[in-house]
Amino acid sequence: MATMHDVARLARVSVSTVSYVLTGARPISQATREKVRAAMAELDYQPHAMARGLASRRSRILGLLLPIDERGMGATETAFVTGAASAASAAGYHLVLSPVDADDLDGLRRLASQRMLDGALLMEVQLEDDRVAVLREAGVPLVLIGRTGDTTGLSYVDIDFDRTVRDAVAHLVGLGHRRIVYVNHSATTIAEGYGPALRTRDAFAAAMAEHGVEPLMIPAEDSAAGGRAALDTAFDRAPDLTAVLAMNESAVFGILSGLAGRGLTVPDDVSVVSMVTSPQVAELATPALTAMTSPGSALGRIAVEALLCHLEQDSAPIHQQLLPCTLEVRGSSGPSGRPTGDAAGDDEQETQPAAALPRDGGPRGVPARYSRGEW
Amino acid sequence: MATMHDVARLARVSVSTVSYVLTGARPISQATREKVRAAMAELDYQPHAMARGLASRRSRILGLLLPIDERGMGATETAFVTGAASAASAAGYHLVLSPVDADDLDGLRRLASQRMLDGALLMEVQLEDDRVAVLREAGVPLVLIGRTGDTTGLSYVDIDFDRTVRDAVAHLVGLGHRRIVYVNHSATTIAEGYGPALRTRDAFAAAMAEHGVEPLMIPAEDSAAGGRAALDTAFDRAPDLTAVLAMNESAVFGILSGLAGRGLTVPDDVSVVSMVTSPQVAELATPALTAMTSPGSALGRIAVEALLCHLEQDSAPIHQQLLPCTLEVRGSSGPSGRPTGDAAGDDEQETQPAAALPRDGGPRGVPARYSRGEW
DNA sequence: ACGGTCTGTCGAAACGCTTCGACTAAGCGC
């Protein structure tokens, strides 16, 4: 392997000159630069990552800290990871996958003190997450995926659950549905303070209230059986339901089969919309699921870019961004045929001032569902 | 951050002594060792990864080379990745995720010459894969996930497709099925020489022949619609079919819905077995899919361990290992009720000598399906 | 008492790069 010395010798310049050609840290004349470039090409020179890292104190390695999660990653997380990896790679960085047990704070501290990571992405952030404090103390620039309860001074990217739920509810209300059941994660998951479950619960209540209809939430275990059980409960408590909004990818398949078991057709009798779902999974169902498609890989990319900003100039402002899931209408949602016969329900929607819409929301006064393509 | 110098000063020894305490490369007296340990603890010393890497010429970083694949990773690949990451982490190594376009050989060469990777795992290996040659030239120790056509001198781990198909077929034949259709990946995928599609195709033909029944393979696009289409073709060509074995996770859901559309019940009228499937996905279907569960995370772990062997002692023998998917019987397979009425079909199975079983196969002479738990 | 092997320790030279200070010319305003 050729080193910088070899290049310098061949180009008849000093090592530092070669380095400056590479990094651009100081001006180098056109002529010299070309000589050096030629020498590098001839020797097939590649800078030695470790040496560069040691000297410059920057490893060009980013850490993706994922909790060791026995049940494994879902499609959304996977998309996130690959998105982050591509973005890092495109920027000339490497992404290391570090599984750290969520409560192995010592392990995390050790990892951080090895000075191998220029920065880190923290996945599956809890509302209260000690890992954040550990990494901050260790001086590791950080971007969260998800949010802690208190986000002051922290950069994060997360799904805009509020907007996502609103869009989903607007879609269903727009189709004439009034009795909509929200199937959330399990009761214990909610009790543990799992952010997405709590945020969507509240957003659902708010969105329904804005449309003047009553919210009903049912928790469900993350499984097909859990979904079926939740459906039974749902019919107990709201026999006239015409639509189900489900947070829970596994449960939604149980709901589908539960409906079929009751002799109900989707979407003619009951509409089903799945939250935070990947197209691949949505297409598995019959009919294919109308779903809020998670911005998995975009989240990954944005998180990496935000982190890189912090690295390039440490005065960079903190980056806090929410991305909504986008509605993709497939076969599992349709007009409500049954109870209420009233036109569409646009009026209720107007009662929500446009000011409540997130930054990039459509033109003022236009309800969200019209400003977003429903391909 | 404390350095080795600080530790050495505090412990009143030389830096090299500290180093020897850490690496064990030379004997150090009990007393000194404890002094040094104490100093390290007091200063909260952590070795600097880059410096160590530069001096020792070993980065303790492994690369996971995954092709940039727009349609993303499936559950099996994801499990593989997390398995590999945990194994690496447990061994004190880091795993970097390097998305490299499958035909960007220059990019790969560049990556390899940065000397950042001690070794690499190559995912989604094709039957002909130039990346292998590139990495070998660059002198990067390598373990393949999957196999090239010619595997001489190469270490790999892969799914034992042959055995997996055999076990699946044995399960169905044992249930009395005679007319079994194999739904493979798409015709173009097969034409491109995608290993798993070819290997399972051949294994299916062989397994069926051993049972004295005629094989029928239908290619299908990787989608629910593709599965439905394949099912139509299947019924055209074999109206009396009683079982479907499907390679293709997406297609299998289409097959299920296609069967329902024809008024056929699973498993009473037709049994369905899915190949290389994760439990999570299998549970989504109704009824839950009897499936060959892929050993995703075990593959990852084993691959990493094999790679580490090559690093520790470069004389290590090449490691070639196949892991079968394990049959998990759920609700989608059952006894064939319809055409043939003959007992079970054990006799045909015995014609395959046990010698063909891989290393850890059950006791000799016992058919595979009895030696494996069917929980 | 004498080489000879071990054990335990040290100092210094790498490892391959970045970066700082210094120096030389050249270009500029006045």
Next chain:
DNA sequence: GCGCTTAGTCGAAGCGTTTCGACAGACCGT
């Protein structure tokens, strides 16, 4: 023509480890 800045280059000092050769002493058989 004077000092001043600026462009372009060099040499050397790190960065924090590992590792090699050297060496002092202890322990051995003879």
